[in-house]
Amino acid sequence: MDDLHNRLSAHPHNVADMHLSNDRQSVDQRETVGANITSVSSRIEGLHAPKRRKNHFRYRSRQEIASFMLKEAESGALRSRIQYRAYLSSQQLKSYLEFLTANGLIEYNSNDRRYYTTQKGHDLIQACERLAGAIQPNTESSRGESGVGS
Structure with a gap:
């Protein structure tokens, strides 16, 4: 047993070094493959996905979702x-469709299997846009120039 141990430790590429070498190679290969997958997936996402704003998946109100659906079906x-x-x-x-x-x-056309926004839906979209415009903060007044709190 000692003879086997001496022969393996005397050999320049003993079994332990071989395992370490194989482990290092497999880690390097996995890192390379992982980097390639990441690179390819980011290119694919860039092709198909729209650029997303920060906080894109924030909470959306039911009105926002309904308004977006109506705009999409115009x-x-x-x-x-x-x-x-x-x-x-x-x-x-x-x-939401129900x-x-x-x-x-919104109405469903069974001939072409599409949803269309009705006139009532168009009126709601316009009202929502007017409301959103009315409640947008004015940049000058939000800086404290309105005199509030002075």
């Missing part, structure tokens, strides 16, 4: 297009 949109563009699950989409249809804001 010129007619398939169910899947509305779902993907609004970042909704199929259950959420079903719920609500919007029941309230006459």
